[in-house]
Amino acid sequence: MELKSLIEAILFAAQKPLPLKEIKAILARPDESGNSEITRAFKKAKESEISEAIERLKVDYTQQGRSFQIQEVAGAFHLISQPQFAPWLKQLFEERRSGRLSLPALETLAIIAYRQPITRADIEGVRGVAVDGVMQTLLERGLVTITGRAEVPGRPMLYGTTKSFLEHFGLSNINELPAVEELRRVNLNLPESTAPATPETPTPTDAQPATTPEAS
Amino acid sequence: MSDYKVQLDEVFEGPMDLLLYLIKKNEVDIYRIPISKITSQYMEYLDLMKMIVPDVAGEFVVMGATLMYIKSRMLLPEDQQVADPEAVADEMDPRWDLIRQLVEYKKFKEAAEDLQQRELFQESVYSRQQQGLGFDTPTEDGPSLGDLSVFDLLNAFNRVLKRSDAADDLRDIFEDRFTVSDKIDFILKLTAVEERTSFSRLFDGMASKTEIIVTFLALLELIRLRQLRVAQSESFGEIDIVRVKQEEAAAPAQTEGGETEPGSTSGPTNP
Secondary structure, three states, rough: OOOHHHHHHHHHHHHOOOOOHHHHHHHHHHOOOOOOHHHHHHHHHOOHHHHHHHHHHHHHHHHHHHOOEEEEOOOEEEEOOHHHHHHHHHHHOOOOOOOOOOOOHHHHHHHHHHHOEEHHHHHHHHHHHOOOOHHHHHHHHOOOEEEOOOOOOOOOOEEEEEEEHHHHHHHOOOOOOOOOHHHOOOOOOOOOOOOOOOHHHHHHHOOOOOOOOOHH | OHHHHHOOOOOOOOOOHHHHHHHHHHOOOOHOHHHHHHHHHHHHHHHHHHHHOOOOHHHHHHHHHHHHHHHHHOOOOHHOOOOOOOOOOHHOOHHHHHHHHHHHHHHHHHHHHHHHHHHHHHHHEHHHHHOOHHOOOOOOOOHHHHHHHHHHHHHHHHHHHHHOOOOOOOOOOOOOOOHHHHHHHHHHHHHHHOOOOEEEHHOOOOOOHHHHHHHHHHHHHHHHHOOEEEEOOOOOOOOOEEOOHHHHHHHHHHHHHHHOOOOOOOOOOOO
16 A cells, blocks of 8 residues: 555545644554554654655646646645536535635735735835725635734734635645745835825834935 | 725726826836826826716825826936935935835736636635535634634624614614613623623624614623633634633632642642
8 A cells, every 4th residue: 555545545535624734643543443554554654755645646646637636725735626627516516605806805915915914004005095995805704814013103903814815815825925035025115104195104113313304 | 985986996996006007008117107208197097087086086196196296306407306315326216116116016916916816726626625515514623712803793793783773763762771881790790600602692682773882882891801702613603702710810829739738638628
C-alpha cells in the first residue's frame, strides 16, 4: 500500500478540508480492526511526507487528466471537481453559495488583504472614495473582521481578512495572492495626508516635527 | 443620494477610476500625465455627471480641485514654485503625489480582478463536503469567541427589531415605561437563573420597539461593565449571553491554597 493511495482515500471520504495535522493524526491512530503490520507502516508518517504524497497525487491527477483535483484552502486539503464540469454539477445542488462580490467590494477586499491590518481611512486613501457601504457588506459576509485598534489618535479600528475570505477565494493563505511582496510593501505615502481626496489631517507620526499648513 | 449610487457606480466607482480611464483613453504614460489635457477632460466629465445627478459625490469634486491645483502649480516657472518642505529633490513634480496614488490604485484594481477570477473559479468547482449526503454535515470549528464583534450583536439586534416591526403600533404615544436600569435588572435576573441564555430569548414577548431598544442598550451596558459576555458558536449562529462569574477572581486563590498544604489531611473544613 502506498501512502499516497491512503491519503487519496482519506481525502475522498472526508466531509471537510483536512489540514496536514489532521491527516497525520488519522494515520497515527488507525482503527484496531486493521492489519497492524500495514497500519504501523504509516503511523509515523511525517507532515512533510504527507505533503509530498499530496504533491505526487496532484501530479498524477494532472497527468491522467482526472475530473477532479486537490485544492488547498485555508491550510487544509480537499478534492474539488474540475471547473469545466460546472454546468452539469450545478444541477446536483439546489442553491448555490452566496453571490459574487461587486467590483468595489473586491477592490476594497484586495486592499485589506494586502495591507492588513489597515484602518478605514487608509483604505479610503487608496481608493479615493468612502468605503462605508462596502465595508458593511464585507463585515456582514464575514470576509473581513476587526482585528484591533491602531495606536494613533482616535484609536481607529483595524481590519483584516478572515478564514472565510480564504475559503471564498480558494486561497491556502494570504501569501498565495499574486505580487504579494510588492503590494504589501509599506505605503510610500506619508500617512494618508498625501491622498488628494482627504483633507489635510494631522499626521499621527510624531517624528515629523512640523506639518506646515501654509504649504498648501 | 441612492439614485447616484445606482447610476454612477456602474460607470465610475470613484474619481481614481475616472482618471485611470482618461489616462487609458488618451494612451498616455501614467508617469507623464499631460495634466492640462487630463484636467479639462476630467472637468468635462464632471459637468456631464452634474447634469445627470446634481449632487455628484464630493470625492469627484475634490479630485477636480486637486487637478486644478496641480495644473496651476505646473504653470508657474520652476523657480517660483512653492517649495514643498517634505518633498525630496526628485519629487518636486507637483504631479508626483497623484501619480503615486494612481499607480498604487491601479495595482489594487488588478489585484481585485485576480480575486474575481478566483471567485469565479471557486464558484465552478464542487467539493465533497457540500452535498452532505443527507447527513448532518459536521459543523466546522466555529470561530473563536474573539470573532464576535459588536457588529454581530447589532446584526442580531436588527433581526429582532425587524421581527417586531409588524407589531409596532406607531400611532400610540408611549410614556417612558422602559428604562435602561430596569432592563439591566431584568437581564441580571434572567442570567442569574441560567448562566447562559440566548440573545433572541432576551427579547421574547417584547412587542414595542422602544422596549427592544432599551433592552439592547442595557445589554451593551452590561457587556461594558463586564457583567456579561457574548459568544457565538458558529458564523451567523445564535448568539449566547454568558454571565461572567463574579467569583472568577477568587477561585484560583482557593485552589492554590489547597495545593500549598499537601501534607494536611484530606477534607479540610472550610469555615
